[in-house]
Structures are given as structure tokens and as C-alpha cells.
Amino acid sequence: MSTTTADQNTNIWEGGATKPLGASYGKMMMWFFILSDALTFAGFLAAYGFTRYKFIDIWPIADEVFTHFPFLHSPEGFPMYYVALMTFILIFSSVTMVLAVDAGHQMKKNKVILYMFLTIIGGFVFVGSQAWEWKNFINGEFGAVQLQDGKIIQFVNKEGKQIALEDFATPDNAQIEHTRENGLWFEKGETTYAYTTTGIIEAFKHNPNVGIRLEKINPETKQKIVVLNKAEALKLLEKSTRVVRGANLEVNEYGSSQFADFFFFITGFHGFHVCSGIVLNIIIFINVLLGTYERRGHYEMVEKVGLYWHFVDLVWVFVFTFFYLV
Amino acid sequence: MGQHESNTKLIWKVFGFLSLVTIIEVILGIIKPHSLHYTNVLGTSILNWIFIILTIVKAAGIMWYFMHLNHERKNFVNSIIIPLIILIPYLVTLLLIEGTYVHNALAPFINWKY
Numbered sequence: 001m002s003t004t005t006a007d008q009n010t011n012i013w014e015g016g017a018t019k020p021l022g023a024s025y026g027k028m029m030m031w032f033f034i035l036s037d038a039l040t041f042a043g044f045l046a047a048y049g050f051t052r053y054k055f056i057d058i059w060p061i062a063d064e065v066f067t068h069f070p071f072l073h074s075p076e077g078f079p080m081y082y083v084a085l086m087t088f089i090l091i092f093s094s095v096t097m098v099l100a101v102d103a104g105h106q107m108k109k110n111k112v113i114l115y116m117f118l119t120i121i122g123g124f125v126f127v128g129s130q131a132w133e134w135k136n137f138i139n140g141e142f143g144a145v146q147l148q149d150g151k152i153i154q155f156v157n158k159e160g161k162q163i164a165l166e167d168f169a170t171p172d173n174a175q176i177e178h179t180r181e182n183g184l185w186f187e188k189g190e191t192t193y194a195y196t197t198t199g200i201i202e203a204f205k206h207n208p209n210v211g212i213r214l215e216k217i218n219p220e221t222k223q224k225i226v227v228l229n230k231a232e233a234l235k236l237l238e239k240s241t242r243v244v245r246g247a248n249l250e251v252n253e254y255g256s257s258q259f260a261d262f263f264f265f266i267t268g269f270h271g272f273h274v275c276s277g278i279v280l281n282i283i284i285f286i287n288v289l290l291g292t293y294e295r296r297g298h299y300e301m302v303e304k305v306g307l308y309w310h311f312v313d314l315v316w317v318f319v320f321t322f323f324y325l326v
Numbered sequence: 327m328g329q330h331e332s333n334t335k336l337i338w339k340v341f342g343f344l345s346l347v348t349i350i351e352v353i354l355g356i357i358k359p360h361s362l363h364y365t366n367v368l369g370t371s372i373l374n375w376i377f378i379i380l381t382i383v384k385a386a387g388i389m390w391y392f393m394h395l396n397h398e399r400k401n402f403v404n405s406i407i408i409p410l411i412i413l414i415p416y417l418v419t420l421l422l423i424e425g426t427y428v429h430n431a432l433a434p435f436i437n438w439k440y
Contacts, residue, residue: 021398021402034406035406035409035410046414049421049422050425056425084349088348091341091348092341095392099334149437214438303394311393313392314385317384317388326370326377
């Protein structure tokens with residue numbers, strides 16, 4: 001009897017003597033952590049789905065928002081390409097991770113080192129890409145005006161293609177943004193834009209080739225409604241209260257402010273997971289270099305961080321679908 | 327642990343499959359075929375349903391091969407998969423139905439004529 005107790009005590013971190021689920025304690029707990037984290041992300045994405053259905057007729061069209069690609073420029077933009085590249089980067093770093101786990105099973109230390117290193121690099125490249133995507137989203141591209149009641153009005157040319165404020169209006173805002181350089185005491189001021197609503201309305205009146213676009217989507221064409229009639233457009237524009245450029249948590253030039261809120265929150269939370277995954281990977285990488293697992297006789301720790309890393313990839317697969325495709 | 331045989335070949339095959347699915351998704355996302363995009367089945371277009379199904383296929387591929395669920399015991403796999411496939415569709419279905427309801431209740435009060 002006493003031998004059984006002693007046996008159970010030595011095996012307590014391995015799931016006890018019986019191992020009902022056939023997995024070590026650490027791996028099992030990593031899986032259950034992943035389960036709970038998956039439910040957290042599912043909650044966020046479900047909330048996104050709720051809000052999107054709530055504003056189904058005015059939700060921004062992702063293809064018109066995420067159109068940038070490094071070093072390439074085109075008026076049409078490159079919807080999907082960049083995010084597809086990011087997806088490949090993450091899937092590829094998942095592959096190098098699983099190769100590291102595989103090499104660990106065969107106790108090939110040098111291969112584990114190589115593949116873990118590639119995985120960490122892949123993680124950094126992904127986080128960098130995410131930062132670039134955020135930068136483009138925050139800076140915006142075309143600019144818009146916001147009406148009293150919060151609606152966003154964008155500007156289009158005769159063909160209904162979106163144009164930027166600088167394509168028809170002249171920058172006429174004399175106010176200078178309050179920054180550390182131009183103030184005696186630095187206090188954060190409101191962001192100011194080169195354009196004013198009155199200037200934009202004047203330019204709009206005098207330029208026959210400019211129309212406006214509403215947030216509202218025509219259910220037949222699944223495109224935003226374009227208003228080329230000047231009188232009708234001016235009735236809306238006269239209600240405008242401010243110029244909007246880019247996106248932040250309060251307002252964005254693409255439409256519903258909730259869109260940017262969810263984008264920042266969910267991709268940010270995912271990016272945070274990627275960052276913590278990189279940190280975990282680096283810790284395990286150093287341990288591999290020091291030969292900790294060689295001495296321990298198995299590379300199960302690589303397998304455990306591998307699980308977490310694959311989970312991060314798994315979440316991205318869903319974020320990719322629900323923010324960019326659907 | 328002991329010696330395991332190498333699964334490198336299988337890993338690259340799975341990578342090929344995941345890439346292929348992603349490429350199909352991206353191509354469909356760029357061209358948006360008219361006959362799939364302008365439809366409505368159970369609250370969204372057929373195109374969106376294709377995206378969702380392909381995503382779940384990809385997720386299953388990652389969990390099964392990359393996260394090695396194929397090497398785990400069946401009761402352990404079930405203890406992870408069953409909560410997910412019960413709770414997530416449940417939550418999503420309720421929230422999307424409710425979202426549609428809120429939209430139908432509020433949208434008529436938004437003024438678009440000035």
C-alpha cells in the first residue's frame with residue numbers, strides 16, 4: 001500500500017499513476033487553457049457578429065478598407081493580398097513549429113534549435129505585418145466628413161469611385177495641432193486636420209465631378225449608395241460637423257465606429273497572444289540551447305509551447321475569415 | 327517518449343492542403359462570383375457559407391495534425407472538442423438571431439432623407 005502512495009507522489013505532475021486521459025498533466029492543462037481561450041475568442045467574434053447584424057445595412061465593406069500592399073500602389077488597391085500574405089506567414093511559422101516538435105520526438109537537438117528559431121522569426125514578421133496594417137488603418141486613405149447625427153459621408157468621382165479630400169478640396173485650416181514642440185506646457189490637444197468642413201462644402205459646390213457616398217448599403221448591389229445629385233448631397237453635407245481621417249476608437253472614415261473598435265480589440269488581443277507566444281518560444285528556445293531537455297530526456301516542453309503557438313494560428317484563421325472574407 | 331518515426335512528409339502535405347484552402351478562399355474573396363455572392367441562405371450568402379466551412383476545415387486540419395490530436399486518446403479529444411462544438415454554435419446562433427432582431431427594430435428609425 002505504501003509503495004502505491006509513494007508512486008503516486010512521484011508521478012503527481014505526470015497526471016498520477018492512472019492517467020485517465022493518457023496525457024501528461026502539463027499538456028492536459030495547456031489543452032484546457034486553450035479550450036477556455038478559444039471560448040473567449042469565440043465570445044469576441046460572436047459579439048462582432050451580433051454588432052454586424054445589428055448594423056447590417058451600414059457596415060463597412062472590408063475590401064474597401066484593407067487595400068494596401070507594401071511597395072505597390074494602384075487606385076483600385078489590393079484587397080485581400082496583404083492579409084493572405086500574413087496568413088501564410090503564420091501558417092508557415094506553425095509548420096516550422098510542428099517540425100521542431102517532430103525533431104524533438106527524435107531527440108535531434110540541432111534541428112529543434114533551427115526550427116524553433118525560424119518559428120520565432122515568423123512570429124516577429126507576423127507582428128510587424130500586423131503593426132503595418134494598423135498603421136494604414138489608423139492613418140486612413142481618403143478622409144470623410146461626419147454629420148451631426150454621426151453618419152459618415154465619403155466622396156466619390158463621377159464613376160462612383162472613392163476619392164480623397166485632397167483630390168478636390170484645398171487645405172484651409174489655420175489651426176495648428178497642439179504638440180510638445182509648439183506648446184510652452186505640453187498638453188495633448190485634439191487632432192486637427194488640414195481641411196475644414198466649410199472648405200470642403202465650398203469645394204464640393206464648385207466641383208461638378210464630385211459626388212458623395214452614404215454609409216448605407218444597397219441590398220440589391222451590396223454596394224454603398226452613391227449620391228451624384230448636388231442639391232440632394234448638399235442637404236446632407238450642410239449637416240456636417242467635422243472632418244474625419246483614418247480610424248480610432250471613437251470615429252473612423254470607413255463608417256460605423258464599432259467596426260474599428262472590434263478590429264482594434266480583436267486583432268489587438270490576437271497580436272497580444274502572438275507576442276506572448278514569441279516570449280514563451282524564446283524561453284523554451286534558450287532552454288533547448290542550454291540542453292535542458294536533452295538532460296531531461298524528452299522535449300515535451302517544446303510540444304506544449306507548440307500547442308499554444310498553433311492555437312494562435314488557429315485563432316488567426318477565424319479572424320481572417322470574419323474580418324476580411326465574410 | 328523514446329524514438330518516434332518522423333512525420334515530416336505528412337507535415338508538408340498538411341501545409342500544402344492548408345495553403346491550397348487559403349488560396350481558394352482568397353481567390354473567391356477577390357472575384358466574388360456573382361451567383362454565390364448575391365444569394366441568401368440562412369441569413370447570409372452562399373459565398374460566406376463556403377468561407378465559413380473552409381475555415382472550419384482548416385481549423386480541424388490544424389488541430390488534428392499540427393496539434394497532434396490524432397495522437398491523443400479518444401476521451402481526451404472529446405473533452406476538448408465537445409465543449410467547443412456545443413457552446414460556440416449555441417452562442418453564435420443566439421447572438422446572430424438577436425442581432426437581426428435589434429436591426430429590424432432600430433433600422434426603421436434611422437433617417438436617410440434630409
